[in-house]
Amino acid sequence: MFQVLVAEDEIWIRKMIVDIIETTYGFQVVGEARNGQEAWDMLQELWPTLVVTDIMMPQRDGLWLVEQIAEKKLPMETIIISGYDKFQYAQQAMKYQVSEYLLKPVKEQELREAMQRLYARLEDNGKWHTYLLMVQSFLEELAAKGNLADMSDRLHHLLDSVLAIRDTYPAYYTALLRLLYTKWTERLGSITSGTSQLFHSQDALTVEQIRTQFDELLRSSLQTQPNDRYQLDKKVIREVCAYLEQYYRKNVSLTEMASRCHMSVSHFCNVFKRQTGMTLINYVNKIRMEKVRVLLLEPDLKIYDIAELVGYSTMSYFNRIFKELEGLSPNEYRKANGI
Structure with missing residues (x-):
């Protein structure tokens, strides 16, 4: 399944887009954002393979969002849905390597076809998510404060994996090292001005210099956070x-x-x-599903009413989350409980 993040400030349009994506084979929505800044914050936690975004949004717009993705060389495809048929917007979108540019009002078939056109590229990007997950896993283990020897082995294994793609995929190699360094130093909370620039020009660093910098970070990390x-x-x-x-x-x-x-x-x-x-989204879903299990035992309540009562406005999303957590559809759950 390809994971999708949707950014749109108008809730009814966002829900419509989510519903189209959720009912398109091979895709699932993992997050919804109301502006470009929120989407940027979310994608750094969720790491979707596809971002679908409006252009005009408050705080930060969609062009700012795709610019960040392009500048950081993140392995994500992007679809822009715009209410503006202006050459300057399309030109900027091309500059930031936007995959598809659709006009509002978005037609269901157009969006589905755009996603299907991206299928092969999304499959290719999928392998980069293996590396992203490795980075996340390492940082989570680091937060649990393992001993220095164990974490040193884990760090060197991670670096070996990333360094192996240095010559073949230099852009992704650079993005992964920068990501690891940035997320790590954010957790550590102390970045010196000299060191913070090191990973903005990886070609100037030898493999040994890279290992040395991360080894120093590891020692600092395990000595902090009282x-x-x-x-x-x-x-x-x-x-x-x-x-x-x-x-x-x-x-x-x-x-x-x-x-x-x-x-x-x-x-x-x-x-x-x-x-x-767990993530914030998963935690909220867990709470909601605890309530849903109780409400489903009330035979007079319709399933779509239950979904709305606990905070879901899209039935396809509600059904998918319920089945993921319970192993049954809401109807099957009721039947299993004699309702």
Whole structure:
């Protein structure tokens, strides 16, 4: 399944796009954003293979978003859906290597055909997600504070994997090293001006220099984050979880929750996953499904009403999440419980 992030500020258009994607074979929506900044924050946690975005949105627009993706050389395809049939927008989209440019009002068949045209490229990009997952896995293990010897072995294994593609795929190699370094130093919270520039020109660094820089980061990481910092993070996330238990029906965003905690989105994502073992989206889905299981035992309630009651506005998305977590469709769950 190819994972898709949708960015659109008008909720009814966003829900329509989500529904089209969810009912297109081989694709699933993993996140919905209301503006370019929120989408950028989310994609750094979710790592979708495809981003579908509007152009005109508040805070940061869709062109800013695809520019970030292009500049960071992230292995993602992009589809722009625009209400503006202007050459200057299309020209900028081409500059940022946008895969498809569709005009509003978007037609269902046009969007499906655009996604199908990208299928081969998305399959090719899929292997880069293996590397992204390796980076994420390493950082999560690092947060759990393994011993130096074990983490050193894990680091060298990761670096060997990334360095192996240095000559064959230099753009992805550069992007992966930069990603690892940036996410790591964000967690560490202390970047010196000289060191922060090292991974903006990887060709100037030898393999040994790269290993040395990351070995130093590893030693620094395992010596920091004292227990009182951990306890504070634990307290903050406990309060977030209590908030989500009460307001799970809301379409909460990473940006909103990070702001409540006075954290950057990236740091919030790291701390939340470290404390709960899951992403914010998965945590909200877990709470909602706990409520759904109870409501499905009420025979007078329609399934679409239950979905709406717990915060889902798209039935296809609701059905997919329920089946992923329960192993049954909502109807099958009812039948299994004699309803």
